[in-house]
Amino acid sequence: MNAPIVSFNHVGKSFAVNGFELEAIREFNLDIAEGEFVAIVGSSGCGKSTLLRLLVGLDTEFRGHISVDGKAVSGIGGERGIVFQEHRLFPWLTVADNIGLGLVNEPLSGAQKQQRIKDFIELVGLSDFTQAYPHQLSGGMAQRVAIARGLVASPRILLLDEPFGALDALTRQQMQDELLAIRERAQITTILVTHDVEEAIFLADRVVVMEPRPGRIKQVVDIALPHPRQRSGYDFHQLREELLHELTSDDHYEPSAPVQIRDLPLTFIAC
Ligand SMILES: Nc1ncnc2c1ncn2[C@@H]1O[C@H](COP(=O)(O)OP(=O)(O)O)[C@@H](O)[C@H]1O
Ligand SMILES: [Mg+2]
Incomplete structure (x- = not known):
């Protein structure tokens, strides 16, 4: 791998809860290459959101090191955009103004900001809704606004925290297709947190x-399937079974044991 754009080294995080220490993350080590799409899957409460909050710089108290482009993360920065599960749009602002919030810290003129906002509204296919308010949008449209807001400052890294969790199955699949298309156009390093194994694969x-x-x-599992991926394909199905097994098996599970893993087009890297 070339020098990673994101590097987690021995990262740990604890919270003080009612005078007790709650250990949320232990010894997290991961390097992410520029342009890579990494999904983090795990059950509720395993620290996924906390990891993203640390990476985005919303919480700076943790053990170990997190670096972006070789520099330690010390606060929020325009090179990292984040999209949350709930879209978190402001109801009293239009689509354009909500997206514009992603530019508040950018050194751009008013005209440049307007152009940028217009470009990103187009990117997510909402040109007819520029002046609409959040209550006039469907869930999928609101989430597209949130994605545009996460992207408008042209971050090099997009962080997505269960962004489609609140959407119905069909909209969810459409948004997944769109996310792939946006990522293809914007060539952006993407980290997606999800509890949905199928979405991750x-x-x-x-x-x-x-x-x-x-x-x-x-486990860290390489997904070697070519795009566009077929959810109904045999390899896809095998990967899903394998990952579900990983998620639900106990700590004593030996990942090298099952024979069928060797037949799959993927690499298991023991951590
Ligand atoms: N601000 C906080 N104060 C105390 N405990 C927290 C805080 N944020 C998260 N936690 C705890 O840390 C653990 C991981 O939380 P989180 O990162 O939100 O998990 P996930 O996103 O995987 O569901 C949970 O046990 C949660 O209760
Ligand atoms: Mg979470």
Whole structure:
């Protein structure tokens, strides 16, 4: 791998809860290459959102090191955009103004900002809704606005925290297709947190499987399937079974044991 754009080194995180220490993340180590699409899957409470919050710089108290382009993360920065599960749009702002919030810290003129906002509204296919308010949008449209807001400052890294979790199955699949298309056009390094194994396999180059709390890496699985991926394909199905097994098996599970793994077009990297 070339020098990674994102590097987690021995990252750990604890919270003080009612005077007790709650260990949320333990010894998390991961390098992510420029342009890579990494999905992090794990059960609720295994520290996925916390990892993204640390990477985006919303929480700077943790053990170990996180670097972006070789520089330690010390706060939020325009090179990292984040999209949350709930779209978090402001109801009193139009689509354009909500997206514009992603530019507040950018050193651009008013005209440049307007152009940028227009470009990103087009990118997510909402040109007819520039002046609409969030309550006039469907869930999928609102989430597309949130994605545009995450992208408008032209970050080099897009962080997505269960961005499609609240959408119905059909909209969810459409959004997954769109995310792939956007990523193709914007050539952006993407980190997606999800509890949906199928979503992870459909989208990612690598899937990081987390252990339950304290969050640790259980497996990193390369997804070698070509795009567009067929959810109904045999390889896809095998990967899904394997990853589901990983997620639900106990800590004593030996990943090298099952024979069928050798037949699959993927690489298991023991962590
Ligand atoms: N601000 C906080 N204060 C105390 N505990 C927290 C805080 N944020 C997260 N946690 C705890 O850390 C663990 C991981 O949380 P989180 O990262 O939100 O998990 P996930 O996103 O995988 O569901 C959970 O046990 C959660 O209760
Ligand atoms: Mg979460």
